[in-house]
Amino acid sequence: MFNSLYKKTDNAPLVVFRILLGLLMIYHCISHIFDGTVYSLYVKPKVTFSFIGMEWLQPLPGNGMYIYFWAMAVFAICITVGFWYRFSTAFFTILWAGTYFMQKTVYNNHHYLILLLLIIMLMFPANAYASVDSKLYPKIKQRSMPVWYIWIFILQIAIVYFFASVAKFYPDWLNGRFTGFITRKINNPYITWLTFNHQFHLFIAYGGILFDLLIVPLLLYKKTRNVAAILSVGFHLFNWAMLNIGIFPFLSMSYLAFFYPPETIRALLLRKKPPLTQDELNGIDLSSKNLLRYFFIPYFIIQLALPIRHHFIKGDVLWTEEGHRLSWRMMLKNKKGTAVFAVEDKTTNDSFVYDLTKILTRLQIKNLANKPDMIWQTAQIIKNEYAKKGHNVAVYVTAKVSVNKRTSRLLIDPKVDLAHTRWNYFAHNEWILLYYELQ
Structure with a gap:
């Protein structure tokens, strides 16, 4: 043979x-x-x-x-x-x-x-x-x-x-x-x-x-x-x-x-x-x-x-996107969302909503809202921006996502400082909420 x-x-x-x-x-x-x-x-x-x-x-x-x-x-x-x-x-x-x-x-x-x-x-x-x-x-x-x-x-x-x-x-x-x-x-x-x-x-x-x-x-x-x-x-x-x-x-x-x-x-x-x-x-x-x-x-x-x-990763990949890439999951869902980034200065405790249009295009803003890895990367970008100015900041994200035109749900735990978390490639990132978690 x-x-x-x-x-x-x-x-x-x-x-x-x-x-x-x-x-x-x-x-x-x-x-x-x-x-x-x-x-x-x-x-x-x-x-x-x-x-x-x-x-x-x-x-x-x-x-x-x-x-x-x-x-x-x-x-x-x-x-x-x-x-x-x-x-x-x-x-x-x-x-x-x-x-x-x-x-x-x-x-x-x-x-x-x-x-x-x-x-x-x-x-x-x-x-x-x-x-x-x-x-x-x-x-x-x-x-x-x-x-x-x-x-x-x-x-x-x-x-x-x-x-x-x-x-x-x-x-x-x-x-x-x-x-x-x-x-x-x-x-x-x-x-x-x-x-x-x-x-x-x-x-x-x-x-x-x-x-x-x-x-x-x-x-x-x-x-x-x-x-x-x-x-x-x-x-x-x-x-x-x-x-x-x-x-x-x-x-x-x-x-x-x-x-x-x-x-x-x-x-x-x-x-x-x-x-x-x-x-x-x-x-x-x-x-x-x-x-x-x-x-x-x-x-x-x-x-x-x-x-x-x-x-082998906790949660539904359709929702969390963890394990989605490189897996031939093609054209399976209609997923839209919004993401609001709140920045808090850890020294002064001042907080404000970050204007994403300062650093991202409309296409980037549209597509990042339902993708946890891109949300996390945006938080790192914001953290690094303020670190260069001598500020230590926390970044909190309120992201709501709709799958196949259903009611929007929270995707990211809004109480977690994403600027000081690490991305886990091989397991579930706990700050990504599961579909029925904390809703």
């Missing part, structure tokens, strides 16, 4: 995916420059909410972030054409990780997936064919790869879909309440009869669960593969048209390259590529077995552990 993982197969899927991923990254980087995303997330803010522990990771000053994204676009072009592939992919991955960990005002699981895919692509010789590198350095040219390369990609996307499906098993998804919020946002007067229909909300809810749970098995099974591929394309195009979720639908459709026989992908998309001989197909490639054993096995153990860590 294990020997079958090392059998040679055509590397067309890996080559095609390199090109498609590169094109998507080019579009993503350049569109973010021109649609205002770089400005609103990296240039305009006076302070940024990086991942806790990575506060040193800050946007470049002035027009630096525009140069940063243009550099990413250049590296993405190099990935696409396979020029200095390892170098380009390594630097693009570092820069992409920088944008991901640098700000979480707008958090996107899809960007995390892309980071993981970039790491995987960095490990594989995706420039071995149809690349500038293989033209310049013919010695690296290869037409085959071990079968396990394909299974790495399939396992990665299977983990994403599986945990996305499991996360939907909560009341407001199952009863169509949340999917109703999504569909009613679709601004098309010709289909309001559908988007406001509760039966349609239930169809979307259970269809989403079944799609996430079954799409990978259906794509793996030859007899259902074509139907599953059509469903996948339709599903992702619908999401792209209706939900404004960036490049993820096209990334998902690109992934279909790993579910069809490599010879089929070669015949369809790399027609000039010679097919492998029978002797080559019967060969075994053990050159990268240590990569599988010592990198990818630990890698997937981590990938399976991260999405379940919230089960």
